[in-house]
Amino acid sequence: MRIPADALPEGVFYERDGPVVRVVGTHLGRVRAPRDLGVAGAQLDGLIARQRDFFAARGQGVEWKVRAHDLPAELPERLVAAGFVAGEPAAVLIGPAAEVAGKAARAAGKAGGAAQVNGRAGEVGREPDGVVLRRAVGAQDMRRIAEQQTRVWGFDCSWVADDLTGRVTADPGQITVLVAEAGGQVVSSAWSVYQRGTEFVALLGGTTVPQWRGRGLYSALVAARAREAVERGFRLLHVDASPASAPILRRYGFQEITTSRHYQWVPPA
Template sequence: MTDTDTTAALLAAYDGQMRAVQPVPAPGITYEHDGPVLRVVGQHRGFVTGPRDWGGVRGPELDALIARQRDFFAARGEAVEWKTRGHDDPADLPDRLRAAGFVPEPQETVVAALVADLAVQSPVLPPGVVLRRVSADADLERIAGLETAVWGEDMAWVADYLRGRLTVAPDDNEVFVAEAAGEVVSAAWVAFRPGTDFAMLLGGSTLAEWRGKGIYRALVALRASRAAARNAPYLLVEASDDSTPILKRLGFTAMTTTTPYVWTPAA
């Protein structure tokens, strides 16, 4: 099988599994369907996803579908993210989202790799840094503080998000921190989705002064080892522009891109 064939097979598995099988919703979160759209209600902002071809909905019918999602969350006074992928049909979906008032956020690259190629039982860390699996509220709050510091915006919702995932599916979500002298300098988690071939790597934010020291790679290796223990064949990451080059050097293959289109109610 050529590299192109492998990438196409991975992308088909991603579309057929990760877009079709959703995680068990955390307490307070509900799933609602509107035609081909899956609407997630109760998070820090609304979320919309769907199949690759969006159920064949096109033209004015698609405009109406978009408007219904916007108006649903507008009535709740909430922002909503419509998740697009670079290989989706129809090609004019982004234009129709913009026309409805949705604004694109930074594009990410969807990459995948074989777990067996990356699983390392004892990842290399800089002196004084330790990795620890966490679940206590205090640690989740520290992770939210780290995310806020790294991204320069209020990320307090991350603690609630992680708490919810650990509450509803503690066996399918593992959260890790990298600490130096008791300070959380990086954090990452892995989500297993039963019924799929993928373990999804999430987080991976690192304080600026600790970047380039191998911590991100160590967290990838640790989570790969946990995926190996679960017999998950592939790792999946929706990677930022900062993370994508690192992951490609580790052997990840780019499959497609994903761009969140977000509508936000007026202040």
């Protein structure tokens, strides 16, 4: 799952440097690495510096995700010494798709959210209060999702539109993007990425605007994506969960296997 053979969006490519793979052509450079880099000390410092300097030459920042069980254990401190800044840790959760689908759907119904959504994930469903859950299609939908994500997080997420559009264009079968709309506004959104060659579907993006929280929309989108995973023959779900999401997902059958943390370097202003 760390270095999947995705169908890449136009303009995005992988470039290998020893044990790591650089993801080039996205809004922010990314480094994908195996669990054990197989280098330490000065060799590790050189590997880190090459990734930083490669993206610096492109005028970009770069992000390196580290799991708590990754090796060598000195990797986080070496990243910080090279100018990378540690983000907040996330809980890496794994859940059985069939169990999650049932528990999340029941929770959504109890909260008054999305109880009317039946059948294949992403088909149009309408709640009594007028919220519509549907599959997102086209560049305009992706722009509206990016705007909604920006409202939720409070920083610029405009890049999300190009990222989602590029993924769908490259291979519609590798991603499902869902939205919940109320009054013509996107109030919740989420997507899932199918990790071909594995049993896993990654759940990403799940966010709801503050005034619509507590109504079951987040749970409904989890249930819809879990149900589609089952229908498509995937057994397990994977989430890097925030402290807000992790307790909810644990109630649906997810278990924590480790933690992850993003280390990010940005060019000096």
